[in-house]
Amino acid sequence: MSNEAILQKPADAVVTHGDHREGNGHSEHHHKETFISKYVFSMDHKMIAKQFLITGIIWAIIGGLFSVLFRLQLGYPNDSFPILETLLGKWAKGGKIQPEFYYALVTMHGTVLVFFVLTAGLSGTFANFLIPLQIGARDMASPFMNMLSYWFFWAASVVMISSLFVETGPASGGWTSYPPLSALGGASEGSKTGMDLWLISMALFVVSSLLGGLNYISTILNMRTKGMSMTRVPLTIWALFFTAVLGVLSFPVLLSGFILLLFDRHGGTSFYLSDIYLASTQQALPNEGGSAILYQHLFWFLGHPEVYIILLPAMGMVSEIMSVNSRKPIFGYMAMIGSLFAITILAFLVWAHHMFVSGLNPFLGSVFVLLTLLIAVPSAIKVFNWLTTLWRGNIRFTPAMLFSIGFVSLFISGGLTGIFLGNSTLDIHLHDTYFVVAHFHIVMGVASFFGLFAGVYHWFPKMYGRYLNNTMAYLHFWVTLIGAYLIFWPMHYEGLAGMPRRYMDFSQWVSFNQFGDLNRFISIVSIIVFAVQLLFVFNFFYSIFKGRRVTTSNPWDSNTLEWTTPIRPGHGNWPGEIPEVHRWPYDYGKDGREFIPQTEPVGAQETAH
Template sequence: MATIAHGDHGHHEESFLEKYIFSQDHKMIARQFLFTGIFWSIVGAAMSVLFRLQLGWPNETFPFLETLLGKWAEGGRISNEFYYSLVTMHGTILVFFVLTAGLSGTFANLLIPYQIGARDMASPFMNMLSYWFFLLAGLLMLFSLFLQTGAASGGWTMYPPLSGIRDAKVNAGSMWGTDLWFFSMSMFIVSSLLGGLNYIATILNLRTKGMTMWRLPLPVWALLFTAILGVLAFPPLLSAALLLEFDRIFDTSFYLSDIVVGGNLLDYKGGSPILYQHLFWFLGHPEVYIIILPAFGITSEVLSVNSRKPVFGYKAMVYAIGIIVLLGFLVWAHHMYMSGMNPFLGSIFTLFTLLIAVPSAVKVFNWLTTIWKGNLRLTPAMMFALGFVSLFISGGLTGLFLGNSAIDIPLHDTYFVVAHFHIVMGVAAFFAMFAGVYHWFPKMFGRYINDTLGYVHFYTTIISAYAIFIPMHFMLSLPRRYYVFSNYQTFNIFEDVSKFISVFAIISFMAQILFVVNIVYSALKGRKFTSENLNPWGSNTLEWTTPAEHIHGNWPGEIPEVYRWPYDYSTGHGNTDFRPQTEPLQEGEDAH
């Protein structure tokens, strides 16, 4: 690729619309994904604050809620119907719009062309479409919040029959709210497929000269596997959504059978709700790896650069991701141990699920060895990457309880599950995303981000996140998705703990607003990233060889050639403690 002359890229005058709105430039699309993701994370987090108000102070009224929400919070207390819409939307928005599109979309777009040495994606047009379908999906979901019958309220997993019976008597959210949810998800799946195919094609075909697969930086490996997972796992969800819409609109019986509503037997016969769960989790489980793999990649990169040490066991890291991807397709039914499927199946899924702990453990130990005997530069990005390691350990270990089918009998669908997945794929993935934003901020916005606010953001977030989720582990008897629980003498002992959690949820939310303020302020007024110091972190990867200002095609001249792997830090050769990939091997240097 390096031999292709640059031509007239970058000199072509773009209109405002081409440059900022219908952009086909990966750097702009990355920012579009980031800002849309930020918008959605604020919406999703604000929803969690609303339902934490209900959970923390179930007996108090907040008059401003009625002003804000009208009939959904009559008397200043969120109604139970709206509560379930909130938890459903919170889950959907954060899992799909923020941690899938926001995380993958931002960093796949930013890093893939930059780090493999490509001028742009294989299909910039498809890349643009991927963003616009994502935006459309988001708008549809947003509209559903304003429906008379309310947004979908069947939980983010949308299990039928609750989501399958289009009857306001059964569930108001199962009217248009659910239709919009599935239409929106269909758009989202299209977006994700367009993006994923493009990422795979780009990584496989557009690597610069010398950039062999074993010289790819780990974020690119992670994003490649993420894209493969997405492309293989999202279509079953599309089919699940279609079949469910058939059940809802044309009264077919894919998922429904023997249903009695208000004493009347409905006509559905022969379907099984468990089928939907299989189809859903066939995506749903790989989905958590779609979220966490880019986080692995970003963490590995940030830890290595800031430790001034090569990432330990580079190939093991890649193999570990590969094995996780493979096993990730064989464990979906561990979400269904208690669903009524054949218990014998549960035993097989237990085996594969606990096997995943092995490559995950390898990754954790490799990260710890990466910082061992390093010369750690504790930038905010590094702090968040370290935080990620802590969170991934904490959340990963509780997975060993839930993955074991026998222990899952009491724990299934309780706060223990909520605590587990919020730590391991919620907060942890967010931490990697923060690390990525802080680390590549100069590259994205041409200015440095304010470090002090970054540190404040870090400590506030990690303390409040643990203050929220550690107590939740001890609420392991309490079923999740309870609007109130004072009617149970078994559960009303959690009232004070619940208040404590709500307070920290609000603190955590405040810290995130600080982060957004920091991004906006620093992007406009921050210290300038100039051509005097194009490689502020002393990094080996190719993105730091591009000019300070964004140009179409990334490199003004030829694309640089690559001679080595990306993790030659502190090798003892050369004048600096890093050896960029563009530097040819010198005598005495080993290739990795």
């Protein structure tokens, strides 16, 4: 219905002539398009997706570079690197990273990768790109809000970047920003201006996520093309839908927590601050009755769903890519949706497992243990469904497929350690050790990155009408997969031995200086893996301009609707009518046919899925 109205012009204005020769369909859909309206303040969901992706790539380079810097410190605590002083000035006096700056690096690494790369860069990119294309819509429910969503993200990025350049440095209280460290300007250098900028940036980021999420939900529920019932949408759409639901319901609570924190910082309130004694002023604070735990509740009510906001889009894309490249229907379509739903519900009920050692009532803790371990059930359903999709498939090992398989591998490895950490008793020993670092990097960080890479390799031809270079892609995959395991696997042992997070130098600590060589090894591998990511970035930008051209509209022989558009679709996606859908998207290898697109009517003799 209002699909056509969304573009605010009659349908025939979008129609171009039936000629879709390469590079042709792109420029002629819109006559009044200027550079500004096409590339900058674009309301085309595909352009906004690319904006999110490229901004995300820039952030990923920055965030990754931060980790290289602090890995240098962890691997070589006794050496100095004069180049660091040249680059960082007073933050690396004498070529050694200063403690304040070390914390700033860790904080910014977490913030940037969790929010700016794996939330905005991942779901921002693929929700924008895939939702209208895969459900058969001209654009989002509100293209304008969609544009605002990107520009709020951009504003958040600018504020966050600028916090790197203030005199007292960026926020350094950890990506969770627990008070009192984050509430007291005097607590550390990073708790001064840097912390305020961090909060402002995050508030803008929340607005961006909400604007995006609202749009994704109403687009999925209201703008599907004829015949596209909810049991016929690809699993990517289901995953992006639940991601948006999680974001819309949990980000506002984080914002509430931030508002109270801002008042504690500048308004003199005592929401989180109590009469603690400060070493720097030799006095107790005037505040009374505040509860730092209150912040943790508000933070983790978002913080845990955030893990799934990051992971679900990757799961959805992996399901889709795996089915296409196994040439088999996804195993257990309804079970996949059901498990996504179960994860979404459970995501809201497990936040206190981040707070087992905060003085939480142990009886309450045991409830959260139970709920946390329940997540293993839908997760296992998903893993078995992926494995059974691969089973006896006619697998094409495209780069996207390799990254999808890599995702499943990492999700299993990282998920299993979640069972350790979900137990409140084990958590007494394991909390705040490298075991936790290893766990969440594998299961959430690297796994979601693999989902992101899989998505980029798979949909790059649709985005830019060209392919990425395969040689570089295979090199990227193998080095990243092996590297990720080499980096994070040893951290489990360090963590089990009790080695704590957030320390910048273990060389003088007798219990842990046995890990000196191991830490150096991890650091060397991280630098190699980082270099290979730069190779991917090169491949990405090189291929936009010089990649091999796509010559067929459906290069992966896929069933979904995005491959029924021209090679380079204009604003409005389909030059003519939006195609009607007659079947689910996973009819691969059915009735002796390799693939049957969703647009093909169900035959007289054929049983529909």
